Structures are given as C-alpha cells and as structure tokens.
Amino acid sequence: MLSLSIQNCLRSRIGSRGIAPAEIGKYRSNLESARGSLESRRKSGRLGFFELPYNEGEAGRMEAAAREWKGRYDNFVVIGIGGSALGNIALQSALRHPNWNLLSAKERRGGLRLFVPDNVDPNLIRGLLDALDVKKTVFNVVSKSGTTAECLANYFILRRELERKAGKDAAKKQIVFTTDPEKGYLREVSRREGIPAFDIPANVGGRFSVLSPVGLLSAAATGISVKELLRGARTMAERCRTSPVLKDPASLYALVHHIYMKKGSPIHVMMPYSHQLRDMADWFRQLWAESLGKKLDRKGGQVFAGPTPVKALGVTDQHSQVQLYMEGPHDKVITFLSVKDFGGDVAIPARDGHYLGGKSLARLFKAEERATIAALSSQGRPNLAITLPKVTEESVGELIFMLELSTAIMGELMDINAFDQPGVEQGKLLTYALMGRKGFGHHLKSFRKWL
Amino acid sequence: MLSLSIQNCLRSRIGSRGIAPAEIGKYRSNLESARGSLESRRKSGRLGFFELPYNEGEAGRMEAAAREWKGRYDNFVVIGIGGSALGNIALQSALRHPNWNLLSAKERRGGLRLFVPDNVDPNLIRGLLDALDVKKTVFNVVSKSGTTAECLANYFILRRELERKAGKDAAKKQIVFTTDPEKGYLREVSRREGIPAFDIPANVGGRFSVLSPVGLLSAAATGISVKELLRGARTMAERCRTSPVLKDPASLYALVHHIYMKKGSPIHVMMPYSHQLRDMADWFRQLWAESLGKKLDRKGGQVFAGPTPVKALGVTDQHSQVQLYMEGPHDKVITFLSVKDFGGDVAIPARDGHYLGGKSLARLFKAEERATIAALSSQGRPNLAITLPKVTEESVGELIFMLELSTAIMGELMDINAFDQPGVEQGKLLTYALMGRKGFGHHLKSFRKWL
Numbered sequence: 026m027l028s029l030s031i032q033n034c035l036r037s038r039i040g041s042r043g044i045a046p047a048e049i050g051k052y053r054s055n056l057e058s059a060r061g062s063l064e065s066r067r068k069s070g071r072l073g074f075f076e077l078p079y080n081e082g083e084a085g086r087m088e089a090a091a092r093e094w095k096g097r098y099d100n101f102v103v104i105g106i107g108g109s110a111l112g113n114i115a116l117q118s119a120l121r122h123p124n125w126n127l128l129s130a131k132e133r134r135g136g137l138r139l140f141v142p143d144n145v146d147p148n149l150i151r152g153l154l155d156a157l158d159v160k161k162t163v164f165n166v167v168s169k170s171g172t173t174a175e176c177l178a179n180y181f182i183l184r185r186e187l188e189r190k191a192g193k194d195a196a197k198k199q200i201v202f203t204t205d206p207e208k209g210y211l212r213e214v215s216r217r218e219g220i221p222a223f224d225i226p227a228n229v230g231g232r233f234s235v236l237s238p239v240g241l242l243s244a245a246a247t248g249i250s251v252k253e254l255l256r257g258a259r260t261m262a263e264r265c266r267t268s269p270v271l272k273d274p275a276s277l278y279a280l281v282h283h284i285y286m287k288k289g290s291p292i293h294v295m296m297p298y299s300h301q302l303r304d305m306a307d308w309f310r311q312l313w314a315e316s317l318g319k320k321l322d323r324k325g326g327q328v329f330a331g332p333t334p335v336k337a338l339g340v341t342d343q344h345s346q347v348q349l350y351m352e353g354p355h356d357k358v359i360t361f362l363s364v365k366d367f368g369g370d371v372a373i374p375a376r377d378g379h380y381l382g383g384k385s386l387a388r389l390f391k392a393e394e395r396a397t398i399a400a401l402s403s404q405g406r407p408n409l410a411i412t413l414p415k416v417t418e419e420s421v422g423e424l425i426f427m428l429e430l431s432t433a434i435m436g437e438l439m440d441i442n443a444f445d446q447p448g449v450e451q452g453k454l455l456t457y458a459l460m461g462r463k464g465f466g467h468h469l470k471s472f473r474k475w476l
Numbered sequence: 477m478l479s480l481s482i483q484n485c486l487r488s489r490i491g492s493r494g495i496a497p498a499e500i501g502k503y504r505s506n507l508e509s510a511r512g513s514l515e516s517r518r519k520s521g522r523l524g525f526f527e528l529p530y531n532e533g534e535a536g537r538m539e540a541a542a543r544e545w546k547g548r549y550d551n552f553v554v555i556g557i558g559g560s561a562l563g564n565i566a567l568q569s570a571l572r573h574p575n576w577n578l579l580s581a582k583e584r585r586g587g588l589r590l591f592v593p594d595n596v597d598p599n600l601i602r603g604l605l606d607a608l609d610v611k612k613t614v615f616n617v618v619s620k621s622g623t624t625a626e627c628l629a630n631y632f633i634l635r636r637e638l639e640r641k642a643g644k645d646a647a648k649k650q651i652v653f654t655t656d657p658e659k660g661y662l663r664e665v666s667r668r669e670g671i672p673a674f675d676i677p678a679n680v681g682g683r684f685s686v687l688s689p690v691g692l693l694s695a696a697a698t699g700i701s702v703k704e705l706l707r708g709a710r711t712m713a714e715r716c717r718t719s720p721v722l723k724d725p726a727s728l729y730a731l732v733h734h735i736y737m738k739k740g741s742p743i744h745v746m747m748p749y750s751h752q753l754r755d756m757a758d759w760f761r762q763l764w765a766e767s768l769g770k771k772l773d774r775k776g777g778q779v780f781a782g783p784t785p786v787k788a789l790g791v792t793d794q795h796s797q798v799q800l801y802m803e804g805p806h807d808k809v810i811t812f813l814s815v816k817d818f819g820g821d822v823a824i825p826a827r828d829g830h831y832l833g834g835k836s837l838a839r840l841f842k843a844e845e846r847a848t849i850a851a852l853s854s855q856g857r858p859n860l861a862i863t864l865p866k867v868t869e870e871s872v873g874e875l876i877f878m879l880e881l882s883t884a885i886m887g888e889l890m891d892i893n894a895f896d897q898p899g900v901e902q903g904k905l906l907t908y909a910l911m912g913r914k915g916f917g918h919h920l921k922s923f924r925k926w927l
Contacts, residue, residue, distance in 0.1 A: 038925065107795020123603030126578060132606070144792050145844070146751035147822045147837040152574035155583070175791060178824050178832050178840055185825045214828070231795075291805065292743070292784055300597035311796035318800025331804035333743055335786060340626060341595050343903060344558025344682075345762035349769025351899030353782035354742065371598045373629050374636045377665070380913040381629050386598040389629055389911060393596070396906035399926035403902070448802030451854070452794060455847035460840060462831040474489065475850035 027261070027413055027423040029274040031281050033398065034358070034407040042355060042405040044284055049271065052280055052438075056270040059279075059437030063430075064266075072444075073228030074429055077236040078258035078422070084251045087223070087238060090201070091245035094137060098163050098199070099130065101137040101246040102153070104183065105167030105239070106175045107311060108231025109203075110143035112240035112425075115308040117141075119301045119421050120249045136248030137163065145175045150182060159183070160191045163246065164200045167239055169225045171209030174456060196220060203238045230444055232312050233429055236422070250418045257422025265430055275430035278360075278409070283438040285358045285407060286332055293332045294350070297362035298339035298394040301416050305362065306336035309428055316432045316443040323440050330439055340393045347397060351404055359408040361398060362424075366415040478712070478864055478874040480725040482732050484849065485809070485858040493806060493856040495735055500722065503731055503889075507721035510730075510888030514881075515717075523895075524679030525880055528687040529709035529873070535702045538674070538689060541652070542696035545588060549614050549650070550581065552588040552697040553604070555634065556618030556690070557626045558762060559682025560654075561594035563691035563876075566759040568592075570752045570872050571700045587699030588614065596626045601633060610634070611642045614697065615651045618690055620676045622660030625907060647671060654689045681895055683763050684880055687873075701869045708873025716881055726881035729811075729860070734889040736809045736858060737783055744783045745801070748813035749790035749845040752867050756813065757787035760879055767883045767894040774891050781890055791844045798848060802855055810859040812849060813875075817866040 036043035067075040094101070103113050117139050122128055126138045142153050164183055168176040187195050202222035204211040215222040223238035234240065236258055241251040265273045282293055293313065295306040318331030337346050339361070350357060367387050375382030381389070401408055411427075413420040436443025455472060457465040469476065487494035518526040545552070554564050568590050573579055577589045593604050615634055619627040638646050653673040655662040666673040674689035685691065687709055692702045716724045733744055744764065746757040769782030788797050790812070801808060818838050826833030832840070852859055862878075864871040887894025906923060908916040920927065 033926070106792060110792075111796065122606065123600055124607035127607045144751045144789070145837050145841045147818050147820055147841070149574055149751045150822050150837060151820060155573065156575035156578045174832060174840060174844075177830065178835075178837060181824050181827050181830070181832065182822055182837070184827070210828075210830075291807070300595045300600045307796075314797050314800040314804075318802075318804035320803035329803065329805050331800050333784075333786065333800065333804070333807070335784065338595070341557060341561075343900065344626075345562065345758075346765050347903065348897045348899040349765040349782050349784065351769075351902070352771035352780065353765075353769035353784070354780050356742070356784070367598050369598055369602060371601050371633055374632050376632050376635070377661075379628065379632070379661075380908075380911060381625060381632065384629075384911060386596050386601060386629060386633070389625060389907075390596045390598070392907050392910035393625075393903070395927055396903045396910060399906055399923045400903040402926040403923060446799045448799040449794065451802070452798065452844070452847045452851040455850055456840075456843050457831075459843035459847060460831060460835055472850045472854060475484065475853040476846055 027274070027411060027420055027427065029278060030410045030412070031277060033402045034281050034285075034409060039402050039405045039407060042407060044281070048284060049280065053271060055438060056276045056280060056434070059434045060270060060273075060276065062437055063433050071228055072433070073226045074230075074233035074236070075262070076226070077229065078255045078262055078426060081252065081255065083223075083238065084241070084255055087242050087245040087251055090242070091248075094163055094246055095135040098137055098161050100157055100162040101139050101243055102157070102162055102164045102183065103139070103141045103167060103243050104164060104176055104179045105141070106143045106173060108234055109167035109173075109176070109239055110141050111304075111308040111311050112235030113139070113243045114141050115304040116235070116240060116244045116249060116254075116421065117247060118304045119416055120244070120418060121247055123300065125247070134248060137246045139243055139247050141243075142179060145178055150179060154186060159187045160195075162187070162199065165203060165242055166200065166211060167203040168211060169205050169209070169231060169234075171204055171211035174460070177210075201242070203242060232315055235308065235425060253418030254422040257419035258426035260419070261423040261426040262430075265427070275427050276434055278427070278431040279434040279438060281409060282332065282358060283435060290356050290358050290407070291332045292335055292357040294335045294337050294357055294359040295362065296337040296339050296342065296359055298390065299362060299364045299416060300338070302362050302364070303336075303338045305421075305424065306338070310334040310336055312428060312432050315446050317435055317439060317441065318448070319441040320448065321441070323442060328441070330441060339397065340390065343393065343397055350401060350406060355405070357406065359401065359406065361394065361408060361410045363394065363410050363412040364416055365412060368415055478725070478862065478871055478878065480729060481861045481863070482728060484853045485732050485736075485860060490853050490856045490858060493858060495732070499735060500731065504721060506889060507727045507731060507885070510885045511721060511724075511727065513888055514884050522679055523884070524677045525681075525684035525687070526713070527677070528680065529706045529713055529877060532703065532706065534674075534689060535692070535706055538693050538696040538702055541693070542699075545614055545697055546586040549588055549612050551608055551613040552590050552694055553608070553613055553615050553634065554590070554592045554618060554694050555615060555627055555630045556592070557594045557624060559685055560618035560624075560627070560690055561592050562755075562759040562762050563686030564590070564694045565592050566755040567686070567691060567695045567700060567705075567872065568698060569755045570867055571695070571869060572698055574751065576698070585699060588697045590694055590698050592694075593630060596629055601630060605637060610638045611646075613638070613650065616654060616693055617651065617662060618654040619662060620656050620660070620682060620685075622655055622662040625911070628661075652693070654693060683766055686759065686876060704869030705873040708870035709877040711870070712874040712877040713881075716878070726878050727885055729878070729882040730885040730889060732860060733783065733809060734886060741807050741809050741858070742783045743786055743808040745786045745788050745808055745810040746813065747788040747790050747793065747810055749841065750813060750815045750867060751789070753813050753815070754789045756872075756875065757789070761785040761787055763879060763883050766897050768886055768890060768892065769899070770892040771899065772892070774893060779892070781892060790848065791841065794844065794848055801852060801857060806856070808857065810852065810857065812845065812859060812861045814845065814861050814863040815867055816863060819866055
C-alpha cells in the first residue's frame with residue numbers, strides 16, 4: 026500500500042521552517058468541510074472522477090478492444106493533447122519497458138507500440154509519418170468537446186494518410202474516437218460513419234480523465250492491466266473516504282501544501298526517484314497548475330492564486346536543480362516519489378579496486394535518494410515522501426487517485442473552483458480568429474497591439 | 477540571425493507591470509562592468525567556455541572519429557549525467573529526426589542511434605541492455621573529474637557487458653572517454669589501457685561544456701555538423717562583444733530577468749514553440765538554476781538567491797500550464813523560443829467543411845503562438861521572444877552561446893559566483909558514506925536523524 030510521510034515538514038525535523046503539529050490540528054474542521062463538500066457534489070453527480078475507478082464494465086470493453094488489435098496491428102497513436110495525452114504518456118513510461126517502441130512484437134507480447142504526438146509542429150507529424158506503417162496502426166482520436174483544434178488538425182491529416190494507403194474502409198477498423206457520450210463533432214462523425222467510440226463521461230473534466238477511456242484505452246493497447254489500475258484507485262478512494270481527515274493521505278498532502286503557500290513557498294516540486302515515474306510528474310503538473318491557478322475565488326474576489334508545480338527527477342536533477350533547492354530562496358516544497366522494490370537490480374562489477382565495485386545500482390539509487398533528502402532537510406527545506414511498494418498497475422492507480430483527490434481538496438482549502446479553466450478561453454478565441462474561423466474575427470480587435 | 481525581443485516586458489505594452497525604458501538605462505554601467513569583469517577573467521584563462529567556439533581543431537578530430545564509427549557501429553551511448561547529458565539530448569532533439577532511433581541506418585545516412593542513460597535506476601539500464609546490441613555500440617564515458625558515481629557505475633556495468641559479448645579487446649575500439657586532459661581516474665585508465673579520450677578543458681565547468689567534446693562528440697556521431705554549431709556560437713560571441721551593452725542580447729536577456737527578480741517575479745519559464753527545441757529548455761534549466769541558485773554572495777553575505785527555471789512547451793502546455801500563467805500570481809517571466817521557418821509544412825485536408833481544412837500545421841502552430849503571447853500580454857504578464865530564423869546547427873549554436881553568456885552576466889548582476897556549486901557537496905559526501913567508501917563514514921554522524 027502506498028504511504029505518505031510528512032515528517033520532513035515538521036518543526037521537530039527541519040527547525041523553524043517546519044510546521045508545528047498544532048498548526049495541522051487547527052485545520053481539522055476545514056478538511057472535514059472540504060471532504061464533505063466534495064462528497065455532496067459527488068453524490069449529486071457533478072464530480073465524475075470519483076466514479077471512474079468503479080467502472081469495471083468499461084475496463085472489460087477496453088481490454089476486449091485491445092485483444093482485437095493484438096497481432097493485427099503494430100502501432101497505437103493517441104491523437105490528443107493536454108489531459109488527453111499526459112496521462113497516457115505517464116502510464117506508458119511507468120508500466121512498460123523503457124525502450125518499448127524498439128522491442129520486437131514478440132518481446133512486447135503483442136502489445137502495440139505507442140505514439141502520442143501531442144503538438145502541431147509540422148516536424149513532429151512528418152516525423153511520425155516517416156516512422157509508422159499506417160496500414161498497421163490504430164488511431165485513437167481523443168477530445169471530449171470534439172473541438173480541440175490541435176487534435177482535429179492531426180486527425181484530418183492522419184486520416185487522409187490512412188485512407189490513401191489503406192483505402193476508405195480502413196477508417197472504421199483503424200480509427201477509434203474517445204469523446205462525449207452524446208454531443209460534439211466526433212460523436213456525430215461516429216454515428217454517421219460507423220466509427221467506434223468510447224465515452225468520456227460528461228461530468229469528467231480533461232485533467233481528471235486518465236482513469237476513463239481517455240487514458241486507459243492506449244494503456245490496454247500496450248498490454249497494461251486497466252482492471253488492476255482501477256483496483257488500485259478504488260483502494261485509495263475507500264481509504265481516503267474512511268480515514269479520519271488527518272490520516273487521509275489526500276487531505277494531508279493538500280494541507281501541507283496549503284500551509285506552505287501561506288508561509289511563502291508556492292513552488293511545488295515533484296521529484297520521483299524512479300525513472301519510470303518521471304512522466305507522472307508532468308501529468309501532475311497539469312492537474313495542479315490548471316486546477317489551482319485562478320484569478321477569482323468562489324465569491325468572485327480577485328486572488329491571482331495558484332502554486333507553480335515543477336517537475337524534477339532523481340538522481341538526474343541532483344546534477345541540475347538540487348543546488349538551487351539546497352541554497353536558493355525558501356520558496357519550495359518538494360515531494361519525493363519513492364519506490365521500495367525496483368523489481369530487479371543490476372550488480373556493479375569490481376574494477377580497479379573502486380569502492381562502487383560489488384555494490385548494485387539499486388543500492389546506489391537509494392543511497393542518493395536518502396542523501397539528498399537528508400541534505401535538504403538539514404537546510405530546513407520541507408519535503409514529503411510518497412512511497413510505492415513497487416511500480417505496478419495497482420500502486421500507480423493508488424497514486425493517481427490520491428493526487429486527483431488531493432487537488433480537489435486543495436481547491437476547497439483555497440476556496441477556488443478547481444474544475445474550470447477560464448484563463449485559456451481568450452487564447453482559443455484568438456486562435457480561431459487567426460485561423461479564419463467564421464464569426465470569430467472580431468476577437469482580434471482589442472488585441473491588435475500584441476499581434 | 478537570432479533575435480531577441482523584450483517589447484512585451486515594457487510598460488508601453490503590458491501596463492504597470494512592465495519596465496519603464498529609464499529603468500533599463502539605469503543599468504548601463506552595471507552591465508558594462510559585468511561584461512568587463514567577465515572579459516578580464518576570460519583573458520586570464522579562467523572562463524574556458526568563451527574559447528570553445530574557436531576550437532575548430534577539436535571539431536575536426538571529433539568529425540574524424542565519427543567517420544570511423546559510421547557504417548561500423550549502429551549505436552552511440554553517452555554515459556554521463558547533468559552537464560554531461562543535457563546538452564547532448566538537447567542537440568539531438570533539435571537537429572535530428574524526431575524518431576531517429578526508429579529509422580533504418582540508410583534513413584540515418586550512417587549516423588548512429590543515440591542513447592543517453594542519465595540515471596541509475598536499475599530498470600533504465602536493464603532496459604538499455606535489452607534494446608542494444610553491444611557489439612555494434614560505441615560507449616562514450618563523460619566525466620570531467622572521473623569521480624561521478626552515476627557515470628562510473630554505469631560504465632563498469634556496460635564495459636563488462638561489452639567485454640563479455642565482444643571480448644577484452646573491444647574496450648579500446650568501442651569505448652571513448654571525455655574527461656580532464658591531465659588528471660582523474662578516467663584519464664589514468666586511458667593512459668594505462670590505451671582507451672582513446674577527448675579533453676574537457678580544465679577551465680570549463682560541466683554546465684558550460686556543451687560546445688566541448690562533452691556535447692559535441694555524440695552530435696558528430698549522429699551526423700550533426702559540429703563545425704556549424706561552433707560557427708553559430710562564434711557569431712553570437714562576436715556580436716555580444718561588439719554591441720553596445722543595451723543592444724547585446726545576452727546582456728539584455730540577463731537584465732530583464734534581473735529587474736523582474738527585484739520586482740518579485742523569480743520564476744523564469746522557457747517555452748519553445750518548436751517541438752525540436754523542447755530539450756533546450758531542460759539544458760537551460762540546469763544552466764540557470766545551478767549557476768544562480770546560491771546561498772552566499774561574493775562578499776560572503778547570506779542571500780539565498782536564485783530564480784527557478786521552468787520548462788514548458790508550446791502548444792502542448794497551453795493545455796497544462798497556461799491557465800496558471802494567465803491567472804495565477806504575478807511571479808513569472810516567460811521566454812518564448814520562436815521559429816520562423818519550420819523547413820517544411822503539412823497541409824490540413826478539407827473534411828466536413830471544417831474551418832481547419834485547407835490551412836496548414838505551421839499556420840496553426842504560429843497562430844497559437846501569437847494568440848498565447850497576445851493573451852498573456854493583455855493580462856500584464858511579461859514575456860520575451862528569442863526568434864530563430866530556422867532550427868539549424870548555426871542558430872542553435874547562437875542560442876547556446878547567448879544563454880551561457882547571459883547566465884554569466886546574470887551572476888555578475890546578482891553579485892554571486894555563477895561557476896561553482898557548493899550546495900551539492902553535502903549530498904555527494906553522504907552518498908559516498910552510504911555506499912561504504914573508505915574515509916567517508918564520519919559524514920553520516922550529524923545526519924542520523926534524517927537517514
């Protein structure tokens with residue numbers, strides 16, 4: 026079971042920059058109201074991400090689709106961006122081989138290679154077409170609204186390429202949509218043309234959607250057990266619901282960060298000591314930044330609030346960022362993602378009587394982690410540890426659900442709406458106008474001086 | 477030629493959070509002393525990074541080595557970390573195909589595939605061995621001191637694997653060191669065993685070493701023109717030396733960030749609108765953080781200074797971080813890396829009368845960039861643009877040198893030593909102790925409570 030330690034945020038461990046236990050106790054009722062408020066919105070069906078771990082029927086349908094593709098196709102391309110790409114990438118690097126796309130089909134046990142072209146740089150898409158045999162590829166177009174410009178542009182391009190090389194009928198077999206169950210362009214096309222589609226529940230927002238078909242269909246295609254992921258998420262959901270708030274890891278994780286924001290440390294670093302978990306930090310970056318970066322609080326007051334999440338990686342960033350974390354401003358809280366069992370080790374052979382000979386990589390990796398934590402703590406730098414017994418579907422499911430719930434609780438503590446994103450609207454309107462979409466030209470008017 | 481625009485940091489463009497032109501003028505003499513002080517240290521041979529662009533002889537030797545490998549080997553593995561890995565990765569993604577390692581030897585025109593295992597997670601190294609035929613691989617071990625634990629551990633493991641599969645003699649042909657010209661473990665081994673070695677000049681620090689064999693040998697191996705890279709760097713070096721300080725892009729770039737740090741914006745985002753330049757932001761992150769994150773100023777006073785660099789990517793992070801940048805705290809300065817010519821485009825085909833049909837990816841990509849810049853500027857969010865005419869060896873060389881010089885100037889403005897890293901020493905000592913290195917055990921004593 027995943028565990029959270031906040032020891033190195035306490036005064037007893039890191040001195041005056043630590044939190045006194047009484048400070049934590051003061052927030053008990055705030056946390057209880059936060060959890061209560063989320064629970065009542067869950068019950069009224071407004072927070073769909075709570076329900077995703079329980080949708081085993083959908084997991085079965087995805088695994089059945091993956092079985093159909095296995096052996097028949099080589100590649101799976103996710104055409105999505107943001108919340109429709111970050112979770113897919115994170116699951117893949119956490120749970121598949123580090124050089125997955127270079128392995129043979131046999132080594133992949135029939136799991137498809139995965140590509141997630143989450144940008145519209147022409148070089149990226151041309152490069153994708155060079156590397157893919159489209160006749161052996163399944164394309165998963167992921168957009169809840171069916172209006173995401175980046176997603177549709179890449180879809181139009183890749184669909185034409187597919188039809189050119191594999192014929193008009195290929196679309197029905199090799200394209201699958203993941204979109205709103207009722208409305209939007211992709212749903213219409215699905216109905217009209219008979220292209221299969223999975224649902225994104227209407228009450229699930231993009232950045233909370235990794236445990237829906239958005240994140241799980243590609244996972245199933247590469248051979249990850251989506252049922253185990255959901256089981257892990259359920260374990261965490263039950264644990265957070267039934268624990269006292271000050272023992273609930275999601276609440277405690279939010280609270281510590283909330284207290285440090287008030288203390289003037291708004292930069293929240295996530296630093297996995299696991300190469301496999303490196304992209305979980307990118308997924309978390311979206312969740313934390315887009316949910317909590319808000320101009321207005323819920324009463325409409327201007328607050329310009331929001332922590333800045335930062336991705337780092339152990340040990341790699343010891344050679345890049347740790348100098349700053351050790352000696353720079355006291356404006357950071359660091360979360361280490363720690364792993365107990367790497368599922369295998371590599372012996373370091375003896376050579377020239379060097380002290381590393383006869384040790385192992387896992388021992389070195391853990392020694393560096395412990396040394397970095399001790400060094401930072403000794404300088405009064407607050408840090409938390411989330412420990413996974415091992416990187417498995419189950420523990421990754423636990424981690425995902427804990428961080429989603431924690432984000433929601435943080436929104437309550439900050440008194441902002443963690444589920445909208447009004448700040449990206451203006452950019453979208455201007456993009457439509459610049460692309461010549463009808464009825465949007467007038468948006469350019471007041472922006473002339475910057476365009 | 478590369479250009480820098482600071483327009484969207486000026487009061488006339490972004491209102492009260494902008495800089496008044498007079499504020500910039502006030503710093504002219506500070507910048508002149510900064511440049512003068514660096515120039516005198518360059519002349520006395522203490523700042524070797526200034527000289528790297530002029531070392532064309534070394535460039536010739538690297539290109540000759542690469543010609544030897546071409547056709548004979550398939551893979552090039554850089555065994556390094558931090559400053560011995562980030563530049564290599566950045567050059568490769570900027571200047572080679574996005575799916576380089578998946579292309580055939582013919583498509584790569586004999587350039588080697590590149591792997592940079594810059595971590596000691598056992599899964600990463602096991603995964604590397606699964607994907608590589610070591611008999612067809614050149615291993616480049618990069619460590620200036622020859623003491624970097626991560627580098628040596630991976631070297632010992634990979635060398636044994638090579639000797640097992642290709643025999644004892646393979647080391648002399650398939651291993652090449654990049655290290656101090658005179659001293660250290662790797663230099664000794666090179667002398668004793670006849671393993672070829674390239675030099676890291678003694679006066680060049682790790683994070684300023686990308687234009688030495690540290691970053692350039694792997695570039696040459698994949699077919700990047702190192703001479704063109706150096707030519708670009710020289711163009712920038714001359715330009716910065718001969719321009720008035722307020723027209724010199726390196727000085728101006730540092731100054732704007734310095735002013736914003738004083739205004740309370742210590743988070744410095746680098747956001748390329750070029751998928752190819754995404755890893756330049758990671759390389760810059762080390763340069764900026766490790767150089768400028770310092771506890772002491774040059775008089776020994778405690779300052780706990782240093783900006784926090786953040787990597788973002790256009791358009792991808794519009795769907796992740798831009799909500800925070802638009803609406804969150806006024807604590808950020810954003811640098812866009814902008815590219816004029818993508819060297820090719822992809823047409824978006826017409827479909828269902830959609831407005832994107834008939835446009836192109838490059839147009840969409842640029843529209844999103846312009847829209848994001850306009851939207852952020854309209855909210856008083858300061859942003860700069862570094863524009864490359866096209867991503868080529870020459871323009872990347874210009875960019876690298878500009879950012880290195882800017883970092884050095886920033887150190888002068890902040891009155892800190894930009895060339896040391898005392899904050900990582902403690903972690904290293906503790907790691908040695910935990911790994912059982914003789915004579916280091918006593919370092920554990922005062923850290924017991926955190927270990």
